[in-house]
Amino acid sequence: MDFLNAFVALSNFVLIPAIAYGSQLALGALGVTLIYGILRFSNFAHGDTMAFGTMATVLITWWFQSMGISFGPLPTALLALPFGIAVCAALVLLTDRGIYRFYRRVKAKPIILVMASLGVMFIMNGLVRFIIGPDDQRFADGARFIVTAGEFKKMTGLSEGLALKSTQAITLVTAIVVVAALFWFLNKTRTGKSMRAYSDNEDLALLSGINPERVVMVTWLIVAGLATIAGVLYGLDKSFKPFTYFQLLLPIFASAIVGGLGNPLGAIAGGFVIAFSEVMVTYAWKKVAGYILPEAWAPDGLVQLMSTDYKFAVSFAILLIVLLFKPTGLFKGKSV
């Protein structure tokens, strides 16, 4: 038995990847949950909003790179991020002006807004593919690793290596900063309080003189920021491919719903629940088991519950379970 090596293997293959993925999902789910809380519909275009914001950032990153601008050991994409957010915000505000605002005016039912967002999704989908193409794009630069498996082994003398990619560390740090800023904004500033008030009781908020259009506009700005950041972090960590962002919609919605739609804290918890489940269910536990169990019991198979091809089934299963037993989610959101 070798707990130390088992723990290192666990960290390397499960904990670290799941934390990074969970942070990305949490940021994505926060955007979905804010739209649900304030505009009261499930925004199916969120995955493609992420793709659009990321695409804008990728293009600006490439331009920066061609100009020889770099951010030292950090990815140039972080420099391009604010510009990407601005471009994404412009698009999102444009769609609100052009599409959603009309449905708000006529007081359309939420399902109509959902359908409209489906349309927006297809348009953004096409737009991204038209501009950057459907293929995989790499835009990460700077240092790849903070610690490589080899270095770690040399440092500790353990037989198991632990690699920490710089993108994973950047993801976690960025997510913490963004979430802290968001909660400060929602709880401490007057604009944030207006948003919470509007989400809590729309009628009363209106009768208290809160301008709904301003609340909606600020919400879209924040959502554009969250979506672009989540998308860029995911892209840096893996790679940028429009279709993967469309696929991310499922785990992101699962996170938001599991946590409780409309509840920001829930979105974060949901993101990590989904990420950990997905990684743990699709991880081959043979190695970790080999360290912990006595030799005679060492498993022959991979001890993998599900192939990674089925990882989306995990979000789906968790989503179903939560909807069946606790429809308002873990953190008491609005029921769906």
Add this chain to the structure above:
Amino acid sequence: MIRVENLHKHFGGFHAVDGASLEIQPGSITGLIGPNGAGKTTLFNVIAGVLPPTSGRVTMAGEDITGLPPHALFHKGLLRTFQIAHEFSSMTCRENLMMVPGNQAGEQLWNTWFGRKRIADEERALRAKADEVLEFLTISHLADHKAGQVSGGQKKLLELGRTMMVDAKIVFLDEVGAGVNRTLLNTIGDAILQLNKERGYTFVVIEHDMDFIGKICNPVICMAEGKVLAEGTLAQIKANEQVIEAYLGTGLKNKDKLAEAGA
């Protein structure tokens, strides 16, 4: 002040407000009475912009305000309370009151970052104001309680408190007294009179409590089945045959006679 002309509000085939016309004089405290389901709350909802009217017109000081959204009406000085108390449940009672005055400096994103001092000053003033209102409503001890957790009657007080946070021109009160104890009801009555006299608020008050209406309202309007039945002083209303039939019932008439006989 407010003029309602031939207002209709239909829900499907049901005529909740069915051609109501009335006029609210500036500086008055008008009572609005009528049986359950008469359409009083619906009338309020249409005037306050919560529901669009099916037809008809509402004007405020000569200006057409039909169908304006509630937040726009708020900024014109038209406020209302809800029959079923509404609150921002995750905020404290004090924060609930502090939400009221719209267009605060802190609502501008720009100021959130660059106008910190202005926001801080504004917050301090609002906070003092909110505490004053809570004190007045005898619920200072609830200032830091979550509004979602206080009692029904206390939520009603909070509703009234909201209208005291800004300088309103006209306030529509929908049964603020329901579920509030007697002593407090008197306090509320005094508050209404005081706001009316000192700050010149115009009030429209829906109540089922005739003593309360009698104490503060003149004139009184009686509605039934979506129409205005009668208008006048409470004594006139009480004597109106139609009103007695639709709302007050003969019991009250007898009681009045008994009282006269006893006197």
